[in-house]
Amino acid sequence: MVEDEQEIRELMALHLLRQGYRVTECSSAEEALNEMNRQSFHVYVLDWMLPGLSGVEIVDKIKAKNPQASVLMVTAKAEPNDIVSGLEKGADDYLTKPFNPSVFLARIKALLRRTQVTASPPADQNDVLLSGLRINFKTYEISYNGEPLHLTPSEFKLLGTLVQNQGVVLTREQLIENIQGEGINVVGRTIDTHVFGLRKKLGEWGDRIETIRGVGYRVKVDIA
Structure with a gap:
């Protein structure tokens, strides 16, 4: 999860943790990219406006590294052209702030259903x-x-x-x-x-x- 506003980030993380999900929190694009190099995730939650690279720019790097992962953009940018732009850049879903926590969780669950889950190990981990x-x-x-x-x-x-x-x-x-x-x-x-x-x-x-x-x-x- 990449969100520079601490209060919003912690609130989203709390809702996810209560549902039993593992959450890695990042406050900047740089921090997020470092985490991406250490581990992979099934769903990425990105704010559009971040210090350094924007959330939209991070989407390209996520899809290049892990094309099967899903991306949810969570942002205050609510204009139709912004939504279209985010989806065209590779986001799988888009949620505008402020949002209902139940809707947020439902979007996460829907993205997880779409995500391909590993059913067999890598060749070197038989x-x-x-x-x-x-x-x-x-x-x-x-x-x-x-x-x-x-x-x-x-x-x-x-x-x-x-x-x-x-x-x-x-x-x-x-x-x-x-x-x-x-x-x-x-x-x-x-x-x-x-x-x-x-x-x-x-x-x-x-x-x-x-x-x-x-x-x-x-x-x-x-x-x-």
């Missing part, structure tokens, strides 16, 4: 170790503290998607989209059933899978 849980995406083997676990194909893909997006809240719709495949048919609340089964099989590690009420699920960030 084997992932997270707090005793080891997942081999190449051999489809999984173990916890050295003990092999036996998951269904749906459970394996669901856990893999959550782990690969550690700390990110994923909606049920995103999870369904990413675990559907040949021989796997998942609809609606069956995601909840799969999560329940995963937690039982994972034992204490299953507590890391958090339910974000009204949204979906995430795996807690592993803090070294």
Whole structure:
């Protein structure tokens, strides 16, 4: 989130944090670009008028680095030509200030539904170790503290998607989209059933899978 007005930035962050989202706050374009070089995000919230580069100029850099990410412009510029300009520059949605917090959250959720969620690891990360849980995406083997676990194909893909997006809240719709495949048919609340089964099989590690009420699920960030 890039917003130079501290009060507005902290208010938007508070609304997102209450919904279970991870938020990185930046007050300038320079700070935002530094964060972009350190990590990637599913959704970027940008103010148009910033010190240094404008929010519109940052959009180009975001899309060049992470074309699958979504961008929400939040700005006082409410003229139709400004809105059109922002969208044509690459923003995926546009929200004018002042705004209703419920509308802001709804826009974020909608953008997350559009965002492609990572369902498989990079080529150099076929084997992932997270707090005793080891997942081999190449051999489809999984173990916890050295003990092999036996998951269904749906459970394996669901856990893999959550782990690969550690700390990110994923909606049920995103999870369904990413675990559907040949021989796997998942609809609606069956995601909840799969999560329940995963937690039982994972034992204490299953507590890391958090339910974000009204949204979906995430795996807690592993803090070294």
